[in-house]
Amino acid sequence: MYRISTQSLNTLFEEISRVCTLYIPSENKKGDSVYTRYETGVEYSNKLNTVRSPKDFFFPQMENLMEFKTEGKTVQLIDIREETEDFVVFGVRPCDVKSFEVLDNVFLNEPVDTYYKNRREHGVIISLACNRPAETCFCGTFGIDAAKPEGDVSAWMTEGYLHLKPNTEKGEKLVSAISGILEECDDTAVTALQENINNIMKKLPLANVTTEKFGGGKTEEFFNAPEWAALSESCLGCGTCTFVCPTCQCYDIKDFNTGKGVIRYRCWDSCMYSEFTKMAHGNNRLSQKERFRQRFMHKLVYYPENNNGLFSCVGCGRCLAKCPISMNIVKVMKTLGGKDNG
Amino acid sequence: MQKITRDLLVEKAVSLLENGTVDMVLGWKKGEFDYDITPAVFADADSLKDFVFDDFCGANFSKYLISNTKKTASKVLVFLKPCDTYSFNQLLTEHRFDREKVYAVGIPCDGMVDIHKIRAISGEGIAKIECGEKITVSTIYDETVNIEKADVLAERCVTCKSKKHVAYDELLGEDGEVLESARFDEVEKLENMTADERFEFWQGELSRCIRCNACRDVCPACTCEKCVFDNPASPVENKAAANSFEEKMFHIIRAFHVAGRCTDCGECSRVCPQHIPLHLLNRKFIKDIDNFYGEYQAGEEVGSRAPLVNYTTEDLEPGEAVEGR
Numbered sequence: 249m250y251r252i253s254t255q256s257l258n259t260l261f262e263e264i265s266r267v268c269t270l271y272i273p274s275e276n277k278k279g280d281s282v283y284t285r286y287e288t289g290v291e292y293s294n295k296l297n298t299v300r301s302p303k304d305f306f307f308p309q310m311e312n313l314m315e316f317k318t319e320g321k322t323v324q325l326i327d328i329r330e331e332t333e334d335f336v337v338f339g340v341r342p343c344d345v346k347s348f349e350v351l352d353n354v355f356l357n358e359p360v361d362t363y364y365k366n367r368r369e370h371g372v373i374i375s376l377a378c379n380r381p382a383e384t385c386f387c388g389t390f391g392i393d394a395a396k397p398e399g400d401v402s403a404w405m406t407e408g409y410l411h412l413k414p415n416t417e418k419g420e421k422l423v424s425a426i427s428g429i430l431e432e433c434d435d436t437a438v439t440a441l442q443e444n445i446n447n448i449m450k451k452l453p454l455a456n457v458t459t460e461k462f463g464g465g466k467t468e469e470f471f472n473a474p475e476w477a478a479l480s481e482s483c484l485g486c487g488t489c490t491f492v493c494p495t496c497q498c499y500d501i502k503d504f505n506t507g508k509g510v511i512r513y514r515c516w517d518s519c520m521y522s523e524f525t526k527m528a529h530g531n532n533r534l535s536q537k538e539r540f541r542q543r544f545m546h547k548l549v550y551y552p553e554n555n556n557g558l559f560s561c562v563g564c565g566r567c568l569a570k571c572p573i574s575m576n577i578v579k580v581m582k583t584l585g586g587k588d589n590g
Numbered sequence: 591m592q593k594i595t596r597d598l599l600v601e602k603a604v605s606l607l608e609n610g611t612v613d614m615v616l617g618w619k620k621g622e623f624d625y626d627i628t629p630a631v632f633a634d635a636d637s638l639k640d641f642v643f644d645d646f647c648g649a650n651f652s653k654y655l656i657s658n659t660k661k662t663a664s665k666v667l668v669f670l671k672p673c674d675t676y677s678f679n680q681l682l683t684e685h686r687f688d689r690e691k692v693y694a695v696g697i698p699c700d701g702m703v704d705i706h707k708i709r710a711i712s713g714e715g716i717a718k719i720e721c722g723e724k725i726t727v728s729t730i731y732d733e734t735v736n737i738e739k740a741d742v743l744a745e746r747c748v749t750c751k752s753k754k755h756v757a758y759d760e761l762l763g764e765d766g767e768v769l770e771s772a773r774f775d776e777v778e779k780l781e782n783m784t785a786d787e788r789f790e791f792w793q794g795e796l797s798r799c800i801r802c803n804a805c806r807d808v809c810p811a812c813t814c815e816k817c818v819f820d821n822p823a824s825p826v827e828n829k830a831a832a833n834s835f836e837e838k839m840f841h842i843i844r845a846f847h848v849a850g851r852c853t854d855c856g857e858c859s860r861v862c863p864q865h866i867p868l869h870l871l872n873r874k875f876i877k878d879i880d881n882f883y884g885e886y887q888a889g890e891e892v893g894s895r896a897p898l899v900n901y902t903t904e905d906l907e908p909g910e911a912v913e914g915r
Contacts, residue, residue: 454622
């Protein structure tokens, strides 16, 4: 394990950005934390969550996939893929790190999504343990340890020091490239912090929400549950929950006619939207109740069914904080999971 | 003045349910915490145990009347704050729901608070919030913070335009007055900027937009059955902004579309996950309409003809409007 004084955080950022592009959480003028490309003067924000999740780094909201040019009767397909530059993301919370596993299952299994893979391979994640979780946090529900963040390099902020521990080859490589400013240390301070975090996690208001009732094979049990009607009653059908969610990964592919050719692009889509997965025969989910149900069934039943029990929620709490009508997965889990849940 | 409490509203709701005046109640439902309230339909006295009314009940129920008046066999009970009544009237003007299907109870409001402003002071980990003139926030980290309510008022409540209810069947408490608010001050600041400064301001704000459409979906003036931006058959459908022009286009077009119909209820800015001050676009139109055609408040009365859809020979010529700026 290595450490650097927290007073020298900027030295660390300067050093990393000499190696490659670095993104750190920084406050915007509204006081919200957002991942910002580091350059001298950009200040690190210790806020718990960024508004948008770090999935943007691997799966941006909008990206061009390919271009077509037509000349007479020939169509030329232009591959616009380029190798992404190496980059480091600092300060990714344990829940968000786990979200990459959820996304990897979707994009890196056959057929591999080369656009995602390209970015994923070039990204180095420095995670950061959560010293002060929020009341909206429930990562523990999904077996995530806020005191033991995963990622290429794990980091902890203890009194006066930032501790770093590389976990992967990419992480080792990064740490050795900046080893000049780091000092080796034991894990006493980190162990003490972890114990403290573990105690906090136990008394979080959502600490007792469990996934026990959910998982693969539960479609029959929940699909026609009468509770969906009241749960979705006031849903606006906006895409806030899906767009701030670190694990929502649905997208739409469209063609844009530039006048001289066609650009095929993809952009995030939301199962909350009325035109989501519209097919030739029409739309398969006609009411907001059905759309709402789809989102939560996907996270709590369909995804785990297809991915060895892994849930596609990491308990980051963004939807709890951002939904305009404060309806969210915790309320769904408590309503459908019975009185004992939470 | 009669203090409007949660119990008073529940009592009202129970009596109206029991005497058969209404068969459903639109109200605010308790959440996991003290601030995450969900608009809900309550169908019986028993379900009203989860009904809450406090400083976090900002949600405007007027738009929910469109769907719920179609479901009721008698009437829907709706509680309306003064600002909500303007949206209520505007929807009636546009024939969006059947007035006969609604029993509206006006409730006075001394301003709702903004949880984001509270959290900026208290920090993460809110365990309990006690509302009152002073707001007491306790955290799971055993801290207690006392906050003046005035310091954490929702932005739209800071510049509240009216404490007067313009629609109700029954009013609880006393009615207030239309206020002399400073709501156009921010618009004036923008008007006084150079074009470049103004462009930079809106570019900075709107570049944060994630196109979640929450502003549109909550807006009581946005009641199209199918929004043009959602319609794949329209040439302008878009789910994500392709560039910085499209970022602005959606919001500016929406502001044009609701011009003259927007009551300035402020729901758009309240729900924006990125804290974009969208209401300023609408307020600019309201201010211009006031200047060009005389003062007009959408939703003040049912059936009023808004200046933009009411041609008179005295109307300004477009050229005059631009020069008159």
